[in-house]
Every structure is written in C-alpha cells, then in structure tokens.
Amino acid sequence: MRQALSWMLPHGSSTFVGDIDWLYYMILIITGIAFVLVQVVLVWFLFKYRAKPGRKAVYVHGSNRAEIVWTSVTAIVVVMIGVLSAPAWGHIKGRESPPKDAMPLALLAKQFEWHITYPGADGKLGTSDDYTIRSQLHVPVNKPVVVNMQSEDVIHSFFIPSFRIKQDAVPGMHIRVWFQPTEVGTFELGCAELCGLGHYRMRAVVTVHSQEDYDRWAAEQSRAVAQR
Numbered sequence: 259m260r261q262a263l264s265w266m267l268p269h270g271s272s273t274f275v276g277d278i279d280w281l282y283y284m285i286l287i288i289t290g291i292a293f294v295l296v297q298v299v300l301v302w303f304l305f306k307y308r309a310k311p312g313r314k315a316v317y318v319h320g321s322n323r324a325e326i327v328w329t330s331v332t333a334i335v336v337v338m339i340g341v342l343s344a345p346a347w348g349h350i351k352g353r354e355s356p357p358k359d360a361m362p363l364a365l366l367a368k369q370f371e372w373h374i375t376y377p378g379a380d381g382k383l384g385t386s387d388d389y390t391i392r393s394q395l396h397v398p399v400n401k402p403v404v405v406n407m408q409s410e411d412v413i414h415s416f417f418i419p420s421f422r423i424k425q426d427a428v429p430g431m432h433i434r435v436w437f438q439p440t441e442v443g444t445f446e447l448g449c450a451e452l453c454g455l456g457h458y459r460m461r462a463v464v465t466v467h468s469q470e471d472y473d474r475w476a477a478e479q480s481r482a483v484a485q486r
Contacts, residue, residue, distance in 0.1 A: 266286075267279060267282070267419075268419045268420050269420060270420060270421075270422060271420045271421060271439055271440055271441040271443065271445065271466070272418075272420070272421035272422060272423065272437050272438055272439050272440055273437075273438045273440060274346075274350055274421065274422045274423060274437065274438075275421075275422050275440075277345075277346035277349065277350070278346065278350075278422035279422070281339075281342070281343055281346060284339070284342070285339060288335060288339070350423070350436075355436065356402065356404040356434060356436040357402040357404075357436075357438075359402065360401075360402035360403055360404040360436055361377075361381075361397070361398070361401055361402070361403045361404070362377060362381075362382070362383050362404055362406065363375065363376060363377075363383075363395075363397075363403060363404070363405045363406070364383050364388075364405070364406045364407075364408075365405050365406065365407045365408070365416065365427070366407075366408050366409075366410060367407065367408070367409045367410065367414035367416070367427040367449070368409070368410035368411055368414075369410075369411050369412065369453060369454050369456060369460070370449075370453070370454065370456035370457065370459055370460040371392055371393055371460065372392070372393050372395070372416075372447065372460070372462045373390055373391075373392055373393075374390065374391055374392075374393075374394065374395050374405075374462075375388050375389070375390040376388065376389055376390075376391070376396075376476065376479065378480050378483065379477075379480050383406070387480060387483060387484075388483075389479050389480070389482070389483045391479075393461070393462040393463070394462060394463055394465070395447055395462055395463070395464045395465070396465045396467060396472065396475055396476075397439055397464070397465075397466055397467070397472070398466070398467055398468070398469045398472035398473075399439055399440065399441065399442050399466050399467065399468055399469065400438065400439070400440060400469075401438065401439075401469065402436060402437070402438040403436060403437060403438065403439075404434055404435070404436040405434065405435050405436065406432060406433075406434055407425065407427040407432070407433045407434070407435060408427060408431070408432060408433075409427040409428055409429045409431075410429070411429065411453075412429065412453050412454065413426055413427065413428055413429070413451050413453065414426070414427045414449045414451055414453050414460070415427065415449055415450035415451035416435055416447065416449075416450075417447070417448050417449065417450035418437070418445060418446070418447050418448075418464055419445075419446065419448075420445045420446075421437045421439060421445070421464075423435060423437045424450055426451060439466040441466060442466050442467065442468055443465075443466055444463055444464065444465050444466075445463075445464040445466065446461060446462075446463070446464065447461065447462040447463070447464050448460065448461050448462075449461075
C-alpha cells in the first residue's frame, strides 16, 4: 500500500519517514473511507427522499440512536489514531527525544530568511568560533542534528518535506527540533506558516554531505572565520 501511494509524498530521506508516512496513509485511508460512505449515503438519500407526486414533506426530528452511534464511532477512531500516533510523537517531538550526541545548530527565523549558526572546531554553540550562514543548512548524513530555533518577528515554520519534519518558530520562545538525514543530496527547507508578503521566498537549500565532505566544508568555514 505504501509503495502504491508513494507518488503522493516526496521521497523520504530521514529516520522519521517510516513513522510519519505510515500515520499519514492510515489517516488518509480512514478519512477516505468516511468520505466515500458519506457521499454514497447522500446520493442514496437524494433518490430515496426525492419529491414525488402526492408525497407530502414530513419534518423528522432525528434519531438519538443514530447520533450516539456516529458520535461514538468518531470518538473511537480519533482516540485510536491518537494512541497509534503517541509513540511517533514522543520519538520526534518529545522533550528528551533528541539524541545526546546530536550535532547542535542554532537557527534564527526572520522575514524572510533563515540564519543558521554552526559550532566551530570546539563543537559547541555560543563560543567565539561559531559562524552563521544565511539560508544554507549543511549537515552530515546519518548524524542526528538538533536545531535550537528562535523567531525575530512573527511565527515561522521550519519545514523540510523530505525529512518529514515541521516545527513552528515562535517569537519569544526557544524551540528545539531534531532529525537524522539518511541520504546524501540537496533538499528544500521552506516556511510552512504564512509570515508576510515575502512568505513565498522564505526558502533555503539543505545540503546533506557525507561525513568526510561535511568535515571538509566545516573546516573551510572555520578557517574563513579565523581569518576575519
């Protein structure tokens, strides 16, 4: 089923793909079945209760039994989806979910740019060898990355479709989001929250390197900072 529907989502390139895609298709199938059933009943009602010569309109208050049944079924389905989603939510969004060895990055979102700060040779943020690059996110493959986000002005939303990760950046708050890419390549980071007239151009390039290439790239950035 997942392969049959794979055209509906961009190619997945992070460890979150399995959990997110399964939940997405599960919800899609459930809501799709509900949609089809409702449309079938609607068409049936149109024919069954259509106007006929000699038939008078009759006011029907409703059925308490029917209301209890559809409300109960809906509640059960919603609770079931919540229970099945809980493990993925805890793994991706949990307070302690980022791995201890995750590479730290800092991100400042502002109209209409992403400013990403990388740790220098010491591997720590907040020191003198940090460097900031606008609208370019560089990470190594198969390495967990934790991004500490802030927004300077309005709500923005950090969204990398191929990584199946989305997290709002809210003014006045420090919010973490983490991911682990699984493929080398270039991907798109976009803002998924309407943030102003320039919202459409708030994009960035995500480059996933091999570990060797990332180390080489980071060393070049560190040398440039040292020469300033």
